[in-house]
Amino acid sequence: MGREFGGVRIYRNGFRVQPYGEPSDDWLALAYDTGRRNLLVPANNFNFFGHVVLSAVSNPLLEETSSREGLIENEAFEELRSFTRWALEWAALRVAATRKRKQRAGEKGFTSTRVRPSTVVDEILRRHDSTHNATGAEGTSRQDDLRQLAQVVRQYEADVEAKIAASIEYEEMLRILASLGLSISVFGHEVKGAESALLANLLLLEDIIGEVPDNRLQHDLRSQHADLQRSAERLFDIGGYIGALMSRTESRELRDLSVKGAIDRFTRQFENYMAKQRVIFDIDVEPEELRTTPMHASELDSVLLNFLTNAIKSMKRAKVDDRRIRIEARRHGRHIVVAFEDNGMGIPEDLQDRVFDPFFTTTMGEDDGVAGPGTGLGLKIVSDVAESYGGTANVGIPTEGYACRMEFSVLSAEGAA
The missing domain is CATH 3.30.565.10 (Histidine kinase-like ATPase, C-terminal domain)
Structure with missing residues (x-):
């Protein structure tokens, strides 16, 4: 829903002013800063649902362009943009601070409050060793249990980290494949457009080969023409499949x-x-x-x-x-x-x-x-x-x-x- 309806829109005199708030519009530079990790908190356009209400009476300096596409980017508009961005960023950073999350890439001296389970177990074991240094069989048994627990926890952490690393690698490859999909779509379209011209030229080439007087040369040319025909058909098969697939994916x-x-x-x-x-x-x-x-x-x-x-x-x-x-x-x-x-x-x-x-x-x-x-x-x-x-x-x-x-x-x- 955020990707489809998210963003901060502008209404003036009760009417929507385009393109502010559209998925492709980044008038508050939120996508720019989160994409470059200037902001580490979730503060992209699709993370917000909201609008700014303007009126000609209360905001006379904020006027639409003659084409009704956007507002005139004067000093008043820059002030509006600066304040709206500040308000959203302030709210997002306040939430991040409450959650003890790092807010900006350049934040100095940040220490995460998240503690690994193995660290907690090791600390308990250390305290137990210092206070129960010679407590007999019961204390020794408890120490052994804690050491076994610490070993199990560390193994679990290692398994989770390995799965996270594999998941990140998988997601990165999926992003690469998604970007390749755009290029493949263009390829399918271009193949479809070239099909008629290539088939026509193959027919013309076949007629020209038939007029070659040297029978041996004509035979060699026909063999190469057949190979070219098969390659073209294979290309059209794949191009047709890609074209049909992309049309259904739209x-x-x-x-x-x-x-x-x-x-x-x-x-x-x-x-x-x-x-x-x-x-x-x-x-x-x-x-x-x-x-x-x-x-x-x-x-x-x-x-x-x-x-x-x-x-x-x-x-x-x-x-x-x-x-x-x-x-x-x-x-x-x-x-x-x-x-x-x-x-x-x-x-x-x-x-x-x-x-x-x-x-x-x-x-x-x-x-x-x-x-x-x-x-x-x-x-x-x-x-x-x-x-x-x-x-x-x-x-x-x-x-x-x-x-x-x-x-x-x-x-x-x-x-x-």
Whole structure:
């Protein structure tokens, strides 16, 4: 709500003055200072809900521009901006001070009041040692208990710190992927725009090659033309998929999805490429009217794409000639389970519990031909999507003829209700 409705707006004579308070407007420089950590407290624009009320009678020096976009930035406006910013900053810093939090990056002599549990236990043990220095078996037993407690607490702290470090690394990578998504969106748009021109030039080139008098040269040119045609088709397949994915991502509205419709659309999108890779799809959705709990279509697509890219890498490593992928969907109680099977290498039993950990991968540097080399985040994202919609992701037991089975579950539309 803060990102959508937060910010300090301005009303003059009862009417809203744009653009103050819009998500993209930083008229109080709150985003600027928090982004550069001049302020360490939560004091961004979306942390506040409020407005400034002006009137032509009480504030005659504060006038709108002739275009009605903003106020004239005169001395009165600068005074208004300075006072509003001071008031908000004062309030936020006062809250931080009450909570014993550091308020500014340059704050000197700040000492956090937060104490590690192990420090508390060590202090109790030290006091106990000094006051019960020779108290017999009971005192010794209590000291041993305290030392054991201190060891357990320190181990727990180390585990928590390791998880926090891994979480920070994961979030940093997600931010990188999010920024890459913007570039990929532009790429998909540009590919779509260049498709017609490139196809037309390929047809023209084919006609020109047909007029080459040297048969041997013509044969070589036709071979290169065919390679170029295949590469272009592959590029258009990926570009089309990205374009369709981004168009569905534009809407933030959640809606229940037809599982069969999503799987059919996904397999059609990669049908040509899979045929070139000699991969046969087998789709088994029962009943066909299965619908998920409300979710983003792009999230289900990302799950299928992650399973597909991993399957391709596995089948390439296994060097199987008869490459097969089976996608199955069933209702299990309140959940829908989508299973993705392939006849590649499979996953060793000792690694099955780790494949959904962030940055864990057995295919670093391998290119699947669709999404490129992996980052070790694909299956972690699959797991996160499943958990956010009441489900799980796990390695299942493959059916006969297949070596690997990945299962993804979410609440069904009926289960969510």
